[in-house]
Amino acid sequence: xxxxxxxxxxxxxxxxxxxxxxxxxxxxxxxxxxxxxxxxxxxxxxxxxxxxxxxxxxxxxxxxxxxxxxxxxxxxxxxxxxxxxxxxxxxxxxxxxxxxxxxxxxxxxxxxxxxxxxxxxxxxxxxxxxxxxxxxxxxxxxxxxxxxxxxxxxxxxxxxxxxxxxxxxxxxxxxxxxxxxxxxxxxxxxxxxxxxxxxxxxxxxxxxxxxxxxxxxxxxxxxxxxxxxxxxxxxxxxxxxxxxxxxxxxxxxxxxxxxxxxxxxxxxxxxxxxxxxxxxxxxxxxxxxxxxxxxxxxxxxxxxx
Amino acid sequence: xxxxxxxxxxxxxxxxxxxxxxxxxxxxxxxxxxxxxxxxxxxxxxxxxxxxxxxxxxxxxxxxxxxxxxxxxxxxxxxxxxxxxxxxxxxxxxxxxxxxxxxxxxxxxxxxxxxxxxxxxxxxxxxxxxxxxxxxxxxxxxxxxxxxxxxxxxxxxxxxxxxxxxxxxxxxxxxxxxxxxxxxxxxxxxxxxxxxxxxxxxxxxxxxxxxxxxxxxxxxxxxxxxxxxxxxxxxxxxxxxxxxxxxxxxxxxxxxxxxxxxxxxxxxxxxxxxxxxxxxxxxxxxxxxxxxxxxxxxxxxxxxxxxxxxxxxxxxxxxxxxxxxxxxxxxxxxxxxxxxxxxxxxxxxxxxxxxxxxxxxxxxxxxxxxxxxx
Ligand SMILES: Nc1ncnc2c1ncn2[C@@H]1O[C@H](COP(=O)(O)OP(=O)(O)O)[C@@H](O)[C@H]1O
Ligand SMILES: [Mg+2]
Numbered sequence: 001x002x003x004x005x006x007x008x009x010x011x012x013x014x015x016x017x018x019x020x021x022x023x024x025x026x027x028x029x030x031x032x033x034x035x036x037x038x039x040x041x042x043x044x045x046x047x048x049x050x051x052x053x054x055x056x057x058x059x060x061x062x063x064x065x066x067x068x069x070x071x072x073x074x075x076x077x078x079x080x081x082x083x084x085x086x087x088x089x090x091x092x093x094x095x096x097x098x099x100x101x102x103x104x105x106x107x108x109x110x111x112x113x114x115x116x117x118x119x120x121x122x123x124x125x126x127x128x129x130x131x132x133x134x135x136x137x138x139x140x141x142x143x144x145x146x147x148x149x150x151x152x153x154x155x156x157x158x159x160x161x162x163x164x165x166x167x168x169x170x171x172x173x174x175x176x177x178x179x180x181x182x183x184x185x186x187x188x189x190x191x192x193x194x195x196x197x198x199x200x201x202x203x204x205x206x207x208x209x210x211x212x213x214x215x216x217x218x219x220x221x222x223x224x225x226x227x228x229x230x231x232x233x234x235x236x237x238x239x240x241x242x243x244x245x246x247x248x249x250x251x252x253x254x255x256x257x258x259x260x261x262x263x264x265x266x267x268x269x270x271x272x273x274x275x276x277x278x279x280x281x282x283x284x285x286x287x288x289x290x291x292x293x294x295x296x297x298x299x300x301x302x303x304x305x
Numbered sequence: 306x307x308x309x310x311x312x313x314x315x316x317x318x319x320x321x322x323x324x325x326x327x328x329x330x331x332x333x334x335x336x337x338x339x340x341x342x343x344x345x346x347x348x349x350x351x352x353x354x355x356x357x358x359x360x361x362x363x364x365x366x367x368x369x370x371x372x373x374x375x376x377x378x379x380x381x382x383x384x385x386x387x388x389x390x391x392x393x394x395x396x397x398x399x400x401x402x403x404x405x406x407x408x409x410x411x412x413x414x415x416x417x418x419x420x421x422x423x424x425x426x427x428x429x430x431x432x433x434x435x436x437x438x439x440x441x442x443x444x445x446x447x448x449x450x451x452x453x454x455x456x457x458x459x460x461x462x463x464x465x466x467x468x469x470x471x472x473x474x475x476x477x478x479x480x481x482x483x484x485x486x487x488x489x490x491x492x493x494x495x496x497x498x499x500x501x502x503x504x505x506x507x508x509x510x511x512x513x514x515x516x517x518x519x520x521x522x523x524x525x526x527x528x529x530x531x532x533x534x535x536x537x538x539x540x541x542x543x544x545x546x547x548x549x550x551x552x553x554x555x556x557x558x559x560x561x562x563x564x565x566x567x568x569x570x571x572x573x574x575x576x577x578x579x580x581x582x583x584x585x586x587x588x589x590x591x592x593x594x595x596x597x598x599x600x601x602x603x604x605x606x607x608x609x610x611x612x613x614x615x616x617x618x619x620x621x622x623x624x625x626x627x628x629x630x631x632x633x634x635x636x637x638x639x640x641x642x643x644x645x646x647x648x649x650x651x652x653x654x655x656x657x658x659x660x661x662x663x664x665x666x667x668x669x670x671x672x673x674x675x676x677x678x679x
Contacts, residue, residue, distance in 0.1 A: 194399070194401065196397050196399050196401035197401050197403060197404075199368055199388070199397070199401065200395075200397055200401035200403070200459075200462075201403075201414070201418075202368075202387070202388045202389050203366060203367075203368075203388050203389070203394055203395050203463075204389075204394065204414055204415035204418060204462065204463070204466060205389045205415055205418050205419050205466065206389060206414075206418040207389065207418070210418045214414070214417075214418070215403065218405045219404075219405065
């Protein structure tokens, strides 16, 4: 009734439509409007404060023109120069980079292959194997460190090897705890691989290896790169496991920084830490960005249909 | 009288299936399928969802191995050959276009993995792209293409391998109605242009009937009937096929006597009638048989119809569904069941010709009736 009325009185309803929109009422905060409740904003602020304030201070005081690290005296980059001229620190840094690179190569390869094996094949004890693979992620690092130390001592791993072979021991320990992270990232990407692509490839005459090279690996590429970057950062800033497996000639940057801090926290330590933070942030950001893209990609291509 | 259910003798058999069976666990997905498919034939596998069409097609492609039976292609046993060794290619239901390759790379893929020389590959890719009318989209990425275009990529990618048989799994089901019609014509055109055997899987009877030379109707993993579209529609041999394809009035009757080419049947409420049959021996020992007549063969008239050969019965119009060009009329026959008739609306009228409650005569030619095995 009202419907037919309004169509009969067309000019009237048109006027109504042209009327300016009513002033919006200020609505009470909805259940998900966290930022509009002060008591929810407070913990958020506290978290950010305690998380980032120490780091901001650390970075800021690396530029402090003072030997003692307490009062701001003025801006300088002297301590970066000092850090770069500190041969022990530089050796530790080069050791860290060397270990991280070796670890990245092996852990990425191993993690990717494990992920593919777990996804591709059905075999007895697969679930157990999958659980065992993820174990290093949950085991307390200190336990793993002690276990590694005891293990290498027990098998009589030689201690007086020339550089860089002497780093292999630490690298093995790093691979053991970092490859599961690669495997998990790659496994996530595999789960949205469309098996029909592999079948289509086989149908067009490709062998198993060609499937892997032309179809599966291109699909996995972003996840493999993300996994590699994660393995790199994990290795670069690992302290606990490294501490237990390092010898006097195989000091890494985190271990070196720790030993320097035991004497005093100098701006030089701050400078070295800042560089470590910078490298870690850059690689981690890259990894997250790549992984985000790799998980988003299938959704995006589906949306365009 | 009947169109041959086997293909013409002058056409060479390219694909021959004998007793092909596929079991998943304790579930039989495909059971004892026997088929002969001729060179250059457009063959359709038709059946409801879950009847085993895809499984059968995947056995032809090599993605599933039959648990029993053999598949011969050009006289060679292919039953256990892996997919990359079969001169057969498939267009997947999801198209499975490689997302990280351009259109051109997708089409060239089959040549690349086979190590075909660069200049030959380039020519064949151009040719294939032209064939499916994608030559001006060659450098696009798959996510820039529409569904129909992606399907053409899948088609070109398979055709470039010059397969002996092209397999298509529900190729049109993801397309909208207009595109589907265009693609149907396109497939028929391609088949004629290339002279390749096409085997298409579909659950859409219109698609199967309009495109294929012959259709195999499947149900529960078994092939029910293999015939040309006309034969399938006019002479279904089994109850499932009669019911699945088109609309059908089905009723059962008591078998009175059996002759070589016809059966005498008594239908409750309709009385005795004679129905033609191709092979009356399959009804040996049966008491009950299923009879069928298509709605468009049933004529609805106000007066008693003329003609000795017509089965006729009076009834009351129960319901009329008006479709513009024609109407579905449901008539409850006196003392019997309700029958469905198609009435063409030949002349323009201002009010309906038939209304519920009207007394009418329904009649059909005795030879339009079918007797069905189950
Ligand atoms: N790999 C498989 N494992 C177990 N059951 C399967 C498998 N593939 C198909 N099936 C079953 O076989 C039946 C037929 O499937 P399918 O051939 O895909 O049917 P259609 O293509 O006719 O819809 C279905 O009931 C399906 O669940
Ligand atoms: Mg299917």
